[in-house]
Amino acid sequence: MGIQIAPSILTADFAHLADEAKAVSDAEWLHVDVMDNHFVPNLTLGMPVVEALAKAAEQPLDCHLMIEDPDRWAPGYVEAGASSVTFHVEACRAPIRTAREIRAKGARAAMALRPATPIEPYEDMLAELDMVLLMTVEPGFGGQKFLDVVLPKIRRTRDLVTKHGLDIWIEIDGGVSAETIERCAEAGADVFVAGSAVYSADNPNEMVNHLRTLAEAATA
Ligand SMILES: O=C(CO)[C@H](O)[C@H](O)COP(=O)(O)O
Ligand SMILES: [Fe+2]
DSSP states (O other), rough: OOEEEEEEESSSOOOGGGHHHHHTOOOOOOEEEEBSSSSSOOOOOOOOHHHHHHHHHHSSSEEEEEOOOOOHHHHHHHHHOOOOEEHHHHHHHOOHHHHHHHHHTEEEEEEETTSOOSSGGOOOOOOGGGGEEEESOTOOOOOOOOOGHHHHHHHHHHHHHHHHHHHOEEESSSSSSSOOOOOHHHTOOOOOESHHHHTTTTSSSHHHHHHHHHHHHOOO
16 A cells, blocks of 8 residues: 655645646655634534535545534545545444445544544454544644654554555544654554645655655654
8 A cells, every 4th residue: 555645735825726736746645635614623624615626636635624513524536536434433323334424425434532542442443444633733724833642543443454464544643743753654654744844844755755654764
């Protein structure tokens, strides 16, 4: 499967999203943070913007739903053009049904966990997923400090995936940078969201490639 870098457009210029997607053309995915000011104390964008970006961007869209009632909204994001739809398990009432609906519509289904949410209660759910997203900051804002207290959970998640012989991604989101990515890769992550580290770099594409090189070297 290989290392994937997913720049988060949360810290990009929202007035020029198509250009901002082009600025990270070397990235495998584009991470889109949907926030509803209920599940998290911030409001970003929704389905119409995802639909427009899906047409404008070359990379597949990795939609991270930080919203209440993802059961109701998640399938609509697939119809809007997302290649991957991630719901927060803390907000989801029927995660198995929601994951199946996302997959049935043709996208990757992913489950996100806040930093303090344990993975173990969801062990049996892993087979229903294409990806697990482990937050390494409290969801809601870009530019926060990486929480290294989550590192053991990355390892435990990788162990569970291996134990069940599954072929699913482990994505890390929050505070990923050249300083933190190697520790996440060593712990077993293979998809890396990076917002401020990429978009505050002089050359965002160079930073994308630098992050991938660091992660690959850490797992070689
Ligand atoms: O989901 C998120 C915040 O809730 C963002 O994807 C994340 O914070 C990325 O930004 P940065 O790399 O600056 O931490
Ligand atoms: Fe995110």
